[in-house]
Amino acid sequence: EPEVTQTPSHQVTQMGQEVILRCVPISNHLYFYWYRQILGQKVEFLVSFYNNEISEKSEIFDDQFSVERPDGSNFTLKIRSTKLEDSAMYFCASGGQGRLSQPQHFGDGTRLSIL
Amino acid sequence: AQKITQTQPGMFVQEKEAVTLDCTYDTSDQSYGLFWYKQPSSGEMIFLIYQGSYDEQNATEGRYSLNFQKARKSANLVISASQLGDSAMYFCAMVTSYDKVIFGPGTSLSVIP
Numbered sequence: 001e002p003e004v005t006q007t008p009s010h011q012v013t014q015m016g017q018e019v020i021l022r023c024v025p026i027s028n029h030l031y032f033y034w035y036r037q038i039l040g041q042k043v044e045f046l047v048s049f050y051n052n053e054i055s056e057k058s059e060i061f062d063d064q065f066s067v068e069r070p071d072g073s074n075f076t077l078k079i080r081s082t083k084l085e086d087s088a089m090y091f092c093a094s095g096g097q098g099r100l101s102q103p104q105h106f107g108d109g110t111r112l113s114i115l
Numbered sequence: 116a117q118k119i120t121q122t123q124p125g126m127f128v129q130e131k132e133a134v135t136l137d138c139t140y141d142t143s144d145q146s147y148g149l150f151w152y153k154q155p156s157s158g159e160m161i162f163l164i165y166q167g168s169y170d171e172q173n174a175t176e177g178r179y180s181l182n183f184q185k186a187r188k189s190a191n192l193v194i195s196a197s198q199l200g201d202s203a204m205y206f207c208a209m210v211t212s213y214d215k216v217i218f219g220p221g222t223s224l225s226v227i228p
Contacts, residue, residue, distance in 0.1 A: 033216065043160070043206060043218040056214040091160055103150055104216070106160035 006092050006107035013082055014115055021077045021110045023092030031095040032075045033104060034067065036060070036088040043091070049075065079112075087114045117142045119207050119219035126224050128197045135182070136192040136222045138207030144168075146212045149190040151181065154204040154221070163205075166190055197226045 005024045013019045025032050034046040047057040049067055064080045075094075079086055089111050093104040118141040128134035140149065151163040166174045166181045174181040182191040194201055207219040 031214070035216075035218075042220045043208070045216045045218070048214045048216070050214070058215070089158060093160075103162045103165040104210075105162060106152070108159045111158075 004092055004094055004105050004107035006090075006110050008110060009108065010111045010113070012113045012115060015084055016081050019079050019082055019112065021079075021090050021092075021112070023075045023077075023094075023107055024073055025075055025092065025094030026096075026105060027073070029094035029096050029105075031055075031104075032067075032069070033093040033095070034077045035091040035093065035106075037091065037109075038088045046077070082112075082114045084114050087112060117144075117209065117211060117215070117217055119209055119217050121207055121219040121222050123222045124220070126222055128194075128201075128224065128226055130199060130226055130228050131196055133193060133195045134197055134224065136194070136205050136207075136224065138190045138192065138219060140188050140190060140207075140209050142188075142209065142211055144211040148210045149181070149183070150208040150210070151179070151190075151192045152206045152208065153201075154206060156203070160206075164192065194224075199226050199228060202226045 007022045032049040035043050037043045045058050047061045048055045066078045068076050089109045091109045092107045095104045120139045147168045149166045153161045153163055164174050164176045164179045164181050166183045173183050178195045180193045202225050204221045204223050206221045210216045
């Protein structure tokens, strides 16, 4: 069964450094999402991406965040200048055609630790 | 405001029994979708079941069924014949026509042998 893959599984970064989290969505999916989950807390929506542009973003997704689909297969989340509070599990998800009629499939996540 | 409420922070169920996890939602959108995900202690998010707002029948996927009551804005997950491997965190989530996705706070389910 096709799956969403995320790399790396764990990233440790110094505060203030830039970090790029990578995702390969399911190949025929059209909708892409990033979420984060601070340890022990609920899953928070960051951004959705469709047709090569952001379709919706949350209040968390400020100017330090950006997303890109550089080559038609990868979907990346960049955090420009990391802060301690960015430490969390980051999940990528993708959905097929018709985002209101199909589920989103999640990757296994990247655990980001900011020191 | 759009919101998902899961009022049961923790639940216990005897193995082989059925359990219902509650979820209520609030949205003014006419078109939306409701999901349930399972998150075991290993951390991955596993899709369980989906219900569209215009689906007239309740969704079912194996041992999982979604009790969708649109007028009451509830989308409860029913797990039949609980297994030890069902012990996990369960999240209810909603996606709306604006493509914004909201998760509830989750319910921790423990299955007792």
